[in-house]
Amino acid sequence: xxxxxxxxxxxxxxxxxxxLTAIGVVATRQVLASLQLFILxxxxxxxxxxxxxxxxxxxxxxxxxxxxxxxxTLLIPWLLRHTVSAEVYRTxxxxxxxxxxxxLLIAAVLIxxxxxxxxxxLGAVSVPFAQINLPLGIAAMFLGTFTIVVRREAVPQLLGxxxxxxxxxxxGVAIVPSLPVIAELAAAVDxxxxxxxxxxxxxxxxxxxxxxxxxxxxxxxxx
Amino acid sequence: xxxxxVYNLIQxxxxxxxxxxxxxxxxxxxxxxxxxxxxxxxxxxxDIWKLLHKDEIVSExxxxxxxxxxxxxxxxxxxxxLLIPVLTRYPLFFAFMGDMLGVGFVLALGGFFTTLxxxxxxxxxxxxxxxxxxxxxxxxxxxxxxxxxxxxxxxGSTIPYIVQTRWVTPIANFFEPSHILLLIAFLMLILxxxxxxxxxxxxxxxxxxxxxxxxxxxxSGRGAALLKWASAMKFFVLLVVxxxxxxxxxxxxxxxxxxxxxxxxxxxxxxxxxFVLALVCIESSLAKxxxxxxTEFIGAAFVISVIAVITQLSQI
Numbered sequence: 001x002x003x004x005x006x007x008x009x010x011x012x013x014x015x016x017x018x019x020l021t022a023i024g025v026v027a028t029r030q031v032l033a034s035l036q037l038f039i040l041x042x043x044x045x046x047x048x049x050x051x052x053x054x055x056x057x058x059x060x061x062x063x064x065x066x067x068x069x070x071x072x073t074l075l076i077p078w079l080l081r082h083t084v085s086a087e088v089y090r091t092x093x094x095x096x097x098x099x100x101x102x103x104l105l106i107a108a109v110l111i112x113x114x115x116x117x118x119x120x121x122l123g124a125v126s127v128p129f130a131q132i133n134l135p136l137g138i139a140a141m142f143l144g145t146f147t148i149v150v151r152r153e154a155v156p157q158l159l160g161x162x163x164x165x166x167x168x169x170x171x172g173v174a175i176v177p178s179l180p181v182i183a184e185l186a187a188a189v190d191x192x193x194x195x196x197x198x199x200x201x202x203x204x205x206x207x208x209x210x211x212x213x214x215x216x217x218x219x220x221x222x223x
Numbered sequence: 224x225x226x227x228x229v230y231n232l233i234q235x236x237x238x239x240x241x242x243x244x245x246x247x248x249x250x251x252x253x254x255x256x257x258x259x260x261x262x263x264x265x266x267x268x269x270d271i272w273k274l275l276h277k278d279e280i281v282s283e284x285x286x287x288x289x290x291x292x293x294x295x296x297x298x299x300x301x302x303x304x305l306l307i308p309v310l311t312r313y314p315l316f317f318a319f320m321g322d323m324l325g326v327g328f329v330l331a332l333g334g335f336f337t338t339l340x341x342x343x344x345x346x347x348x349x350x351x352x353x354x355x356x357x358x359x360x361x362x363x364x365x366x367x368x369x370x371x372x373x374x375x376x377x378x379g380s381t382i383p384y385i386v387q388t389r390w391v392t393p394i395a396n397f398f399e400p401s402h403i404l405l406l407i408a409f410l411m412l413i414l415x416x417x418x419x420x421x422x423x424x425x426x427x428x429x430x431x432x433x434x435x436x437x438x439x440x441x442x443s444g445r446g447a448a449l450l451k452w453a454s455a456m457k458f459f460v461l462l463v464v465x466x467x468x469x470x471x472x473x474x475x476x477x478x479x480x481x482x483x484x485x486x487x488x489x490x491x492x493x494x495x496x497x498f499v500l501a502l503v504c505i506e507s508s509l510a511k512x513x514x515x516x517x518t519e520f521i522g523a524a525f526v527i528s529v530i531a532v533i534t535q536l537s538q539i
Contacts (some may be wrong), residue, residue, distance in 0.1 A: 005395070006395060009395045009398050010398065012399065012400045012534070013398050013399070013403055015400065015405055015534075016400030016401075016403060016531075016534050017400075018404070019530060019534075020404070020407075020527065020530070023523075023526060023527075023530075026521070027523060050346065099519075100518075100519040100522065101518045101519055101522035104519075104522045104523060104525075104526045105522070105526070107526060108526045108529045108530070111529075111530060111533055112533060115533060115536075115537055131537070131538075135537060167391065207306050
């Protein structure tokens with residue numbers, strides 16, 4: 001067994017766990033637990049980038065890994081913990097549009113859909129790792145979008161958005177191994193600012209309304 | 224020929240003999256982790272011995288099912304021990320009689336009879352626990368089917384001796400995503416099936432909250448001893464299927480020597496000890512789920528096994 005097939009197997013394992021954390025972000029009840037799952041997902045993304053960097057000898061992927069670690073596992077969680085009040089993280093029951101078993105089943109359907117969507121695209125990519133990363137990245141994007149749809153709390157919705165971003169990167173590291181560093185840097189600046197803005201907004205909502213169930217904020221009121 | 228029959232009987236003896244020990248170790252470890260001292264690890268043996276010497280009281284309104292159920296429940300795991308790889312990597316004399324699905328059916332037969340017996344006495348707690356057990360059971364069933372489907376799909380067989388070799392030849396197969404996901408899903412199912420903590424509390428004494436344990440409340444004397452022993456053996460058999468078939472065949476005897484087969488006993492028990500240690504950590508760090516949250520727990524196991532199938536399909 002040569003080293004590239006071991007890297008391939010390890011990348012597959014990382015991808016499976018990555019998908020598992022995406023499902024966890026959809027299904028967990030506690031806000032804090034979904035934040036921790038997001039951190040774990042980012043760590044797995046880093047791991048995949050490092051593995052692909054080794055396999056393809058690409059320095060860009062190590063840059064991606066470094067940027068991911070710095071922003072997604074350290075900076076964003078720190079920002080979210082400090083802008084949003086601690087009370088939000090103590091909430092246990094997240095009000096949801098669908099109950100957990102049915103959202104899990106829909107998540108499973110979405111994963112199958114991601115494979116169906118990714119299948120014609122795979123022919124266009126020559127990198128073997130894309131076989132793992134592209135469908136799983138698309139699946140993570142779907143699951144992130146689904147998280148935004150199915151959840152009503154502000155912080156988990158933001159985490160869904162960030163999971164979409166993680167999914168894009170997970171697919172991206174395999175398709176474009178030499179993505180210009182400038183694009184990564186742009187994302188690295190963009191996403192924490194996004195987290196910061198939404199975090200501040202959530203804090204204001206929480207102060208004004210005493211809740212962060214933004215799903216209930218459906219109509220405008222002039223006062 | 225003769226030696227394969229003998230080894231098969233040794234296998235059964237190991238399951239019958241060491242099952243209460245595994246239960247005792249589990250209880251003791253859990254107490255230690257919770258900063259208590261806990262009973263001796265041989266306490267289940269003493270309990271069984273004590274119960275065997277007590278009078279048995281059977282309600283006059285109960286039928287033959289109530290009297291037969293402990294024997295069926297006791298026989299089911301013993302029969303399973305003939306089929307599964309407890310100590311050896313090669314099939315023994317009686318192994319041709321059934322595969323993993325067979326083991327599942329035989330274990331389910333024991334569960335079925337204890338459920339019927341719980342309903343039989345018309346004790347209010349028994350039928351409640353029985354119906355709850357069935358609820359957990361029918362929720363876990365699709366997930367079990369998915370897990371076994373994936374296992375047999377990956378290995379191309381439902382025979383445990385072929386499956387266990389598939390995971391480690393070559394060793395990279397062990398790290399296959401479908402394998403790791405199957406491990407997670409199967410672990411969750413074992414927790415549900417054996418009434419461990421996120422689903423049911425095995426040491427709980429409160430009848431209204433019981434799921435699995437309230438079925439045997441009505442038994443005394445020999446029936447209670449047999450049922451206690453049977454539940455310990457069922458746990459042992461599930462652990463053997465999990466550790467020796469789904470995880471790895473490490474530590475099992477490869478050769479035909481008697482010494483090698485006997486050496487496998489401590490190795491398998493050590494594997495179980497490691498697993499029980501992990502189980503105790505899981506049990507001590509989680510809270511028991513409310514009854515209607517169990518669907519979420521088992522639903523998660525089901526989705527994980529579905530992902531295992533999908534990753535396996537996309538690999539090829």
